[in-house]
Amino acid sequence: MPDEKTGRLDEEYVxxxxxxxxxxxxxxxxxxxxxFNLRRGEIHALMGENGAGKSTLMKMxxxxxxxxxxxxxxxxxxxxxxxxxxxxxHGIGMVHQHFMLVPSLTVAENMVLGMAPRRxxxxxxxxxxxxxxxxxxxxxxHVEPEAKVMDIPVGMKQKVEILKALVRGAxxxxxxxxxxxxTTQETVELFKELRHLKEQxxxxxxxxxxxxxxxxxxxxxxxxxxxxxxxxYNTCDVTKEEISRLMVGRDVIxxxxxxxxxxxxxxxxxxxxxxVNEWHKKMLDxxxxxxxxxEILGIAGVEGNGQKELVDMLFGFLTPxxxxxxxxxxxxxxxxxxxxxxxxxxxxxxxxxLYGIAGSASIEENLISDRSAEKRLNRGPLFNMKAIHxxxxxxxxxxxxxxxxRKQQVGMLSGGNIQKVVVAREFSxxxxxxxxxxxxxxxxxxxxxxxxxxxxxxxxSGIAVLLISADLAEVMELSDSLIVMHGGKIAAYFEDTSTxxxxxxxxxxLGLKAQSEEEIRRVCHD
Amino acid sequence: xxxxxxxxxxxxxxxxxxxxxxxxxxxxxxxxxxGGSFGAKLSATGDALKQLLVGPLFRMGRSGxxxxxxxxxxxxxxxxxxxxxxxxxxxxxSANQFNLGAEGGIMLxxxxxxxxxxxxxxxxxxxxxxxxxxxxxxxAAIMLxxxxxxxxxxxxxxxxxxxxxxxxxxxxxxLMNTYLADKTKGQIxxxxxxxxxxxxxxxxxxxxxxWGFVVxxxxxxxxxxFMFNTRWGYTIRMxxxxxxxxxxxxxxxxxxxxxxxxxxxxxxxxxxxxEMLGRYPTFSWSSLPGYGWTGxxxxxxxxxxPWFVPFASFFMAYLxxxxxxxxxxxxxxxxxxxxxxxxxxxxxxxxxFLSKYRQKLVVKTAQEELATKAALExxxxxxxxx
Numbered sequence: 001m002p003d004e005k006t007g008r009l010d011e012e013y014v015x016x017x018x019x020x021x022x023x024x025x026x027x028x029x030x031x032x033x034x035x036f037n038l039r040r041g042e043i044h045a046l047m048g049e050n051g052a053g054k055s056t057l058m059k060m061x062x063x064x065x066x067x068x069x070x071x072x073x074x075x076x077x078x079x080x081x082x083x084x085x086x087x088x089x090h091g092i093g094m095v096h097q098h099f100m101l102v103p104s105l106t107v108a109e110n111m112v113l114g115m116a117p118r119r120x121x122x123x124x125x126x127x128x129x130x131x132x133x134x135x136x137x138x139x140x141x142h143v144e145p146e147a148k149v150m151d152i153p154v155g156m157k158q159k160v161e162i163l164k165a166l167v168r169g170a171x172x173x174x175x176x177x178x179x180x181x182x183t184t185q186e187t188v189e190l191f192k193e194l195r196h197l198k199e200q201x202x203x204x205x206x207x208x209x210x211x212x213x214x215x216x217x218x219x220x221x222x223x224x225x226x227x228x229x230x231x232x233y234n235t236c237d238v239t240k241e242e243i244s245r246l247m248v249g250r251d252v253i254x255x256x257x258x259x260x261x262x263x264x265x266x267x268x269x270x271x272x273x274x275x276v277n278e279w280h281k282k283m284l285d286x287x288x289x290x291x292x293x294x295e296i297l298g299i300a301g302v303e304g305n306g307q308k309e310l311v312d313m314l315f316g317f318l319t320p321x322x323x324x325x326x327x328x329x330x331x332x333x334x335x336x337x338x339x340x341x342x343x344x345x346x347x348x349x350x351x352x353x354l355y356g357i358a359g360s361a362s363i364e365e366n367l368i369s370d371r372s373a374e375k376r377l378n379r380g381p382l383f384n385m386k387a388i389h390x391x392x393x394x395x396x397x398x399x400x401x402x403x404x405x406r407k408q409q410v411g412m413l414s415g416g417n418i419q420k421v422v423v424a425r426e427f428s429x430x431x432x433x434x435x436x437x438x439x440x441x442x443x444x445x446x447x448x449x450x451x452x453x454x455x456x457x458x459x460x461s462g463i464a465v466l467l468i469s470a471d472l473a474e475v476m477e478l479s480d481s482l483i484v485m486h487g488g489k490i491a492a493y494f495e496d497t498s499t500x501x502x503x504x505x506x507x508x509x510l511g512l513k514a515q516s517e518e519e520i521r522r523v524c525h526d
Numbered sequence: 527x528x529x530x531x532x533x534x535x536x537x538x539x540x541x542x543x544x545x546x547x548x549x550x551x552x553x554x555x556x557x558x559x560x561g562g563s564f565g566a567k568l569s570a571t572g573d574a575l576k577q578l579l580v581g582p583l584f585r586m587g588r589s590g591x592x593x594x595x596x597x598x599x600x601x602x603x604x605x606x607x608x609x610x611x612x613x614x615x616x617x618x619x620s621a622n623q624f625n626l627g628a629e630g631g632i633m634l635x636x637x638x639x640x641x642x643x644x645x646x647x648x649x650x651x652x653x654x655x656x657x658x659x660x661x662x663x664x665x666a667a668i669m670l671x672x673x674x675x676x677x678x679x680x681x682x683x684x685x686x687x688x689x690x691x692x693x694x695x696x697x698x699x700x701l702m703n704t705y706l707a708d709k710t711k712g713q714i715x716x717x718x719x720x721x722x723x724x725x726x727x728x729x730x731x732x733x734x735x736x737w738g739f740v741v742x743x744x745x746x747x748x749x750x751x752f753m754f755n756t757r758w759g760y761t762i763r764m765x766x767x768x769x770x771x772x773x774x775x776x777x778x779x780x781x782x783x784x785x786x787x788x789x790x791x792x793x794x795x796x797x798x799x800x801e802m803l804g805r806y807p808t809f810s811w812s813s814l815p816g817y818g819w820t821g822x823x824x825x826x827x828x829x830x831x832p833w834f835v836p837f838a839s840f841f842m843a844y845l846x847x848x849x850x851x852x853x854x855x856x857x858x859x860x861x862x863x864x865x866x867x868x869x870x871x872x873x874x875x876x877x878x879f880l881s882k883y884r885q886k887l888v889v890k891t892a893q894e895e896l897a898t899k900a901a902l903e904x905x906x907x908x909x910x911x912x
Contacts, residue, residue: 023885023888023892024888029893315774336776337775338776340776341775341776347774349774355770355771355774357768357771358771359767360767361767365760365763365764369771369772369775370776372760372761373757377757378757381756382751382755383756383757383760
């Protein structure tokens with residue numbers, strides 16, 4: 001159908017982005033001459049390492065960012081997408097990785113936010129519920145309209161997000177790492193729903209790192225690397241290995257090699273820990289486990305099942321209501337972070353931008369934050385600048401931090417390199433126990449591999465490692481033994497992770513199954 | 527952006543902010559200028575501007591402007607208190623503590639030192655040193671109040687220190703009026719400082735430029751080293767950038783937050799003491815002197831960097847002097863200085879000011895970097911082919 005205004009044929013492509021370049025105020029050239037197009041009714045994967053520019057490209061399509069140069073055509077019409085409102089009015093919807101929902105409102109209220117049906121001065125709740133039900137039915141996305149968002153599981157929150165976009169008339173859906181927070185079963189369900197949407201003529205952009213999922217659900221894929229497009233492929237024409245090579249420019253060993261653990265004495269001992277949060281929800285319920293020298297104990301589980309509280313407690317940010325925590329037979333509850341670090345506890349924090357770094361400080365300043373008072377870095381009252389420079393240069397080299405110099409602002413680095421700075425500091429402070437909380441979340445394959453190898457290496461040198469990760473592949477691959485947490489409890493303990501399958505894990509993570517107390521107690525090596 | 531471009535940008539941005547402030551000032555001078563006709567007003571404006579811009583260093587005569595050394599020393603002398611308050615605010619703001627107590631601090635320091643100078647006889651050299659230190663310690667102690675309230679009860683240090691300024695001022699006024707004033711004098715003032723307590727002038731030309739200036743510069747060096755070359759200054763800066771990070775890293779966050787405000791108080795206190803003993807024969811301040819507020823402007827101009835404080839102080843002192851001269855010789859209200867300060871302040875604090883120009887520089891730098899990278903890779907590729 002030739003467009004009257006432009007005389008163009010737009011039969012094939014609903015979206016065409018041509019020669020998109022984006023330079024951010026901090027000097028990062030996130031996109032350089034990227035071409036991207038979408039066929040009507042396809043599921044199109046957008047792949048690339050973190051920092052490759054996928055999110056930037058999609059933010060421009062959704063009107064959150066404006067390109068420095070380049071053109072965006074939607075349905076054969078050249079558009080200036082100055083805000084999400086404009087994008088939505090042209091049928092483009094986006095589901096963010098971090099949900100944009102109001103937790104204290106109901107599902108139906110969230111659905112109609114900003115476009116609420118009214119009766120007089122008030123919101124017509126009945127109508128909001130009716131609309132929600134109608135859409136849920138139509139698109140086969142089952143939600144509970146009257147439940148409060150804070151009470152529903154993550155999988156349902158995501159459905160609400162998708163429905164929100166559909167209610168607003170989206171025909172093109174951008175999903176930013178939609179499976180990152182889902183269990184295996186929830187992912188299967190999501191894929192079913194996405195196929196259903198596709199059959200009804202919707203176009204879907206699927207941003208993901210996970211190769212298996214891409215192969216399963218998408219029709220075509222665009223691979224990005226270093227801000228450029230590395231080409232568009234039919235999913236059926238490429239193999240996983242080829243994709244991974246295009247993404248990182250070399251063959252990545254996706255399996256970390258490790259020999260069998262030989263755990264020795266217990267370093268961290270947690271017994272009967274309970275914690276009730278400020279909303280009177282029991283977040284930790286009689287948690288007991290041991291972590292031994294020379295082993296990686298993994299904690300798997302859907303996020304929000306007590307992992308965050310557990311880590312906060314172990315690193316002194318939170319005091320439990322009951323229970324004991326000892327390190328080498330000495331109590332560590334209620335100690336300050338400084339005392340914990342003196343005892344040899346290191347933490348890779350889940351939120352690296354909030355806890356891991358001081359963004360506008362230099363790489364060097366970030367590397368010495370836990371050791372600035374050490375004798376070897378000071379000369380009398382003054383810093384020994386040479387010792388500090390040497391320390392920083394050594395760590396930058398050892399941990400392959402890609403930067404111009406140690407004086408560069410750490411916030412200007414890519415996610416993977418920021419995490420390397422955090423890891424370099426945490427691993428080099430002679431730790432006895434490493435708490436690794438989502439150590440490779442959202443970072444590129446190269447950095448991920450590097451950090452995983454280091455974790456294995458350190459554990460084999462006699463350090464106790466507690467690995468908390470929502471990435472199922474990661475915990476299963478790295479851990480020597482494994483705990484599954486569900487609803488603040490330990491649902492299962494596996495002494496050997498090599499025979500585990502995703503399906504079994506999923507059942508424990510979702511609470512469909514739980515081991516007996518005797519089985520779980522094996523994690524305590526009394 | 528490269529370091530060079532970043533500095534270039536900051537300088538251009540600063541100069542432009544000052545230029546805009548001067549344009550606003552010109553407009554206001556023109557509006558308030560004497561003279562009936564447009565021409566008369568214009569010439570009056572020209573005279574006033576000459577006083578503002580050149581007057582602080584040059585004496586205007588019939589034969590043109592002549593450099594006036596006395597005026598230079600006047601400016602240097604008036605830099606003394608604001609260098610101290612500038613440093614004080616730098617230290618506190620670096621820790622992300624918006625303590626506005628330098629104003630009351632400098633008054634309390636001046637008062638306490640003054641009382642030591644009046645009532646505690648001592649040997650000549652010792653007297654000013656002890657007096658100033660006592661002044662500094664008094665303010666350091668009083669700053670424990672907002673600092674501890676902040677760390678223990680999470681009370682806003684900004685509100686607390688702001689209110690504290692007035693408590694200090696009225697307390698001093700009360701003490702002066704009721705107990706300490708020399709009743710034989712026509713105004714509220716203390717008894718004369720003992721001769722032993724006075725800080726000697728650096729140059730004897732009646733300019734009030736005392737040895738205090740040397741102490742001020744020494745403090746700039748000390749605080750500069752403290753902030754960038756010691757573990758405590760480092761901790762203060764890290765807390766200022768990201769407090770959660772500092773705590774997670776095992777830094778003593780609460781202690782250092784208290785330390786930064788106590789040190790800030792100490793600096794303001796000795797500033798007040800030195801100003802008092804170097805310039806005045808008696809303590810006669812009956813209201814807040816304004817040096818603390820100027821200190822905030824200076825800290826912002828200096829980007830909280832102690833090394834830049836003397837330059838920012840010179841600029842502010844120069845401007846103040848210029849406005850005084852304008853008021854004296856060109857009949858322009860001296861309050862204009864506040865307006866000029868305000869406008870400069872506004873443009874410095876406005877994050878988005880010139881952000882488009884900055885973005886252009888950023889894009890240019892990024893493109894250059896990419897080009898060099900590509901060239902390097904091409905070279906490498908070429909080498910491999912060969």
